[in-house]
Amino acid sequence: MTGNAAPRVLGGSVPIAHASDNLTHVELTWVEKRIENWIRFGREARETILDRRRRVLSFRPGSTFAFVRWASNDFGTIISRIDIVCAVRPGDAYQTLPFVRPGGDILLKIEGWPKVQQVLRHIDAVEAAGIDPCEVGADHWRHVANRLSAGHQPRPYTLERHQAWLKRREIER
Numbered sequence: 001m002t003g004n005a006a007p008r009v010l011g012g013s014v015p016i017a018h019a020s021d022n023l024t025h026v027e028l029t030w031v032e033k034r035i036e037n038w039i040r041f042g043r044e045a046r047e048t049i050l051d052r053r054r055r056v057l058s059f060r061p062g063s064t065f066a067f068v069r070w071a072s073n074d075f076g077t078i079i080s081r082i083d084i085v086c087a088v089r090p091g092d093a094y095q096t097l098p099f100v101r102p103g104g105d106i107l108l109k110i111e112g113w114p115k116v117q118q119v120l121r122h123i124d125a126v127e128a129a130g131i132d133p134c135e136v137g138a139d140h141w142r143h144v145a146n147r148l149s150a151g152h153q154p155r156p157y158t159l160e161r162h163q164a165w166l167k168r169r170e171i172e173r
Helices: 113-128 138-149 159-172
Strands: 024-031 035-041 046-049 054-059 064-073 076-087 095-097 100-111
Touching (some): 100 113, 113 138
Antiparallel strands (some): 035 064, 076 100
């Protein structure tokens, strides 16, 4: 996939990032009961409104966000997907995904509405524990992806796990 591979749903394109722009840009589209792309969590650095149905959220390098995509046609749902992505720094390797420029480090990729719902419930549980999902360690999101892909329940993300992650992150700096 290249940076230009993402289809344009309603025409037009995402504004081209300037060479000096180190942000990751995510195009969000909302067409009632047809196309619903949204951010479940993440701290955007900038928002650009393209029109009444489309906007672009931009994220700083190193920030984590959850991008949910759902689309249907006259016969029913054609895609249900959630990606938890870490925005990349300039020069870092990354994976491409539709509607995200240039791409990111994909920590979790789940397709199919029942599994997407499980991830959304897991995010809700993280928030219920008083933890910002943006601060959860990348390893945990990979764990969730692997467990759900294997048909198992992921371990809960507890406050103790989070404190251990924060200490580990501090040591790595």
